[in-house]
Amino acid sequence: MHEMSLCEGVLQVIEDNARQQNYAKVSAVWLEIGALAGVEVEAMRFCFDAVTRGTIADGARLEILDMPGTAWCMDCMKSVTVSARYDLCPSCEGARLHVTGGDEMRIKELEVV
Amino acid sequence: MCNVCGCGEGEVKVEGEAHGHDHGHDHGHHGHDHDHGHRHDHVHDYGQGPAHAHAPGMSQGRMVQIEQDILAKNNEYAAANRRYFAHRGVLALNLVSSPGSGKTSLLTRTIADLGDEFTLAVIEGDQQTANDADRIRATGVKAIQINTGKGCHLDGHMVGHALDHLEPEAGSMVFIENVGNLVCPAAFDLGEAAKVAILSITEGEDKPIKYPDMFHASDLVLLNKIDLLPHLEFDVEACIANARRVNPRAKVLKVSATTGEGMEAWYQWLRAHRQIALLEAAAPAAAAATV
Secondary structure, eight states: OOHHHHHHHHHHHHHHHHHHHTOOOEEEEEEEEETTSOOOHHHHHHHHHHHHTTSTTTTOEEEEEEEOEEEEETTTTEEEEESSTTOOOTTTOOSOEEEEEOOOEEEEEEEEO | OOTTTOOOOTTOEETTEEOSTTSSOOSSTTOOOTTSSOOTTOOOOTTSSSOOOOSTTOOSOEEEEEEEETTHHHHHHHHHHHHHHHHHTOEEEEEEEOTTSSHHHHHHHHHHHHTTTSOEEEEEEESSOSHHHHHHHTTTOEEEEEEOTTOSSOOHHHHHHHHHHHOOOTTOEEEEEOOSOSSGGGGOOOSOSEEEEEEEGGGOTTHHHHSHHHHHHOSEEEEEOGGGGGGSOOOHHHHHHHHHHHOTTOEEEEOOTTTOTTHHHHHHHHHHHHHHHHHHHHOHHHHHHHO
């Protein structure tokens, strides 16, 4: 959707952290991206390379950890796995689902040198 | 140029003002950091700089835990905007829709009907032109245009700058008309009290499930152009059911900005939410506890 802006957000967080923790080069970045976050992973990789060029994270390896979409089914009274917001409950096919996870867009950790 | 945050989003313009592209163009590759690598006292600090590891099997890299939202920066700007609104008792709404859903017409109608009752102000987001801000200003209401250039959404930072220029009055309502796009603006908090999605019935009843993130993020859906119902095959109930499927708490109001049908319900919604904004300004501690 807006992977370029997201990558700029990643770089801002990295640059702020680099100033605080005093490192000059990032060699790998781990992101957690949820299935419901609306992020195209391939677009993210493409934009990451473009955005980080000439920066502290130039050439850094991008590792993306896929996080499953989860929801609470109010009819089954249990947690189920979903792949989209409009999914029906895989057990009862009901629509009374409350999404509980899978919209993560987090920077988990970095490898720095 | 931006004195506040050192920002450098070259293409963004707040009402004709080129914004901040004289910052940050000397990162790293022009050798401004003269104190690196030329220490004459021969202290070799292996903790920094590129790897010269001699110990076999030892990685020079170290891990840094971040555990931060990618949008953390935007969320900081949005939180600052939210404090600004809360402090002044301003109701701020983020209006999102496809291009051509009738957002600006809905706004001009709202201004015409409520302009005497409330002080209103508008932030217009478009890739190019100040046409929409001009349309709003023609009604006598304060408006400021943000041109995002190639950007597909407003972010908290742009809105913060627009607020510096707009200076909305205490107790007023600020409508932020986002870039016409049902995808990207969903993720970017601007500091608004609520997102309002405008969906016109010429677009098809399956829009909410085609663009679930936006409808999930919206508190209110205005189903616009209902005066055209007799001319179209549009299943209102199916559309509402689709909206509820991605967002069980969504409220849906049927309106026509052209004929005025249903607009009173929207105005009642606005009055109720403005009251809440005023209460939050009066009791900031209680407001913070509910966020």
